[in-house]
Amino acid sequence: MRCALPAAGERAPICADAQLSPHLNHVLDRARMAIDEAQSAGSVKRARKAVRGSLRLLDSAAHSVRRAEASGAIRADCGKALRRMLHDAKVAARQWLKDGP
Numbered sequence: 001m002r003c004a005l006p007a008a009g010e011r012a013p014i015c016a017d018a019q020l021s022p023h024l025n026h027v028l029d030r031a032r033m034a035i036d037e038a039q040s041a042g043s044v045k046r047a048r049k050a051v052r053g054s055l056r057l058l059d060s061a062a063h064s065v066r067r068a069e070a071s072g073a074i075r076a077d078c079g080k081a082l083r084r085m086l087h088d089a090k091v092a093a094r095q096w097l098k099d100g101p
Helices: 022-039 044-071 076-099
Strands: none
Touching: 022 044, 022 076, 044 076
């Protein structure tokens, strides 16, 4: 799941020159932290809980990207690339919940 999201401070190549809002950066960082927590959880139960939390945060991040795109804060192609990364992370998280560790 973690590999679907760029590391903190990194962006999709198409968004390299885009200035993301502090709120959007915060939401993306929280999603990254939840995924990291799931990967380092000591039990399967804690990992599943963290993954479910990361799914909610990924949905929130996608909503924030759509709002930023609609307001013109980021370009449409950048928003699409960010939403694609978030979608890929959500698919991986759902697959992990379905298949288990």
